[in-house]
Amino acid sequence: MKTKLAFIVIIICISSELYSQTSGNCVANTLLMAYSERTYSSEPVTDQQLDLILRCGIKAPSARNKQPWKFTVIRNDSVMKEIINNVVPGNVLVVISGLESESGTTPDFDCGLAAESMFIAVHGLGLGARIYGSPAGNINADKERFQIPSGYKAVVVLRIGNVDKSVDAITAATPRNSPEEVINYYK
Known part of the structure; x- marks a missing residue:
């Protein structure tokens, strides 16, 4: 015993x-x-989830702690479809904009850090996210329409939503490069 x-x-x-x-x-x-989801359900992101995600973006590191970003939250389905054509009801877009001219700082890089901080928070909450760079050009062409604050330019768009559970996105995801392919140790 x-x-x-x-x-x-x-x-x-x-x-x-x-x-x-x-x-x-x-x-x-x-x-x-974490991976970049491409298929979402129509279950809405809650206000509480969105608030936490945005607060994580605000806490992102930035060069000289300049925090050169503004976050524009879009929940309007028709406006979201103008930016990303396959959004579904319940998704949220966060347009992350950086200062247009700030000498000696790196607002685009800092905005990327804010996007990554929010991306991690999204996955920590069990939601899905994808970071888009290409819609920024169209948004910047009509900043007033998309309510981008004066003096800022759209850098990236973060799409947030509940993941469609019927899709096996993990095994369907593009494999990552191995550590041997991307890590170079200085000797």
Whole structure:
């Protein structure tokens, strides 16, 4: 009996150690499991979810802490379709705009960091997201229409929504390059 109990305790200890190494870091797990969704359900993103996502964008790092961004939230279906043609009801678009001219800073890069911070928050909430760069040109061609603040230019668009559970997007996703292909260690 004591042997069985000791064996069970050892198994539990080993299991918890393995679990803590793989699942204990929720940020790393979120980063490793995140992907750019392409298929969404019409279940709406809640105001509470959106507020948390936007606050994560605000907390993103930026050069010299300039925070050179503005976030324009679009929930209007017809306006969203002008920007990205396959949006579905319930999606939200966040246009991340940076200062048009700020000498000595990197607003486009900083806006990318804000987008990534929100992207991670989206996945941490169990939602889906995709970052788009190409719609920025069309938005900038008609800033007033899309309510981009004066002195700013659209840099990227973050699409947020609930993932369509009928699609196996993880196995269908384009594989990532291996570490050997992208990491170069200085010797």
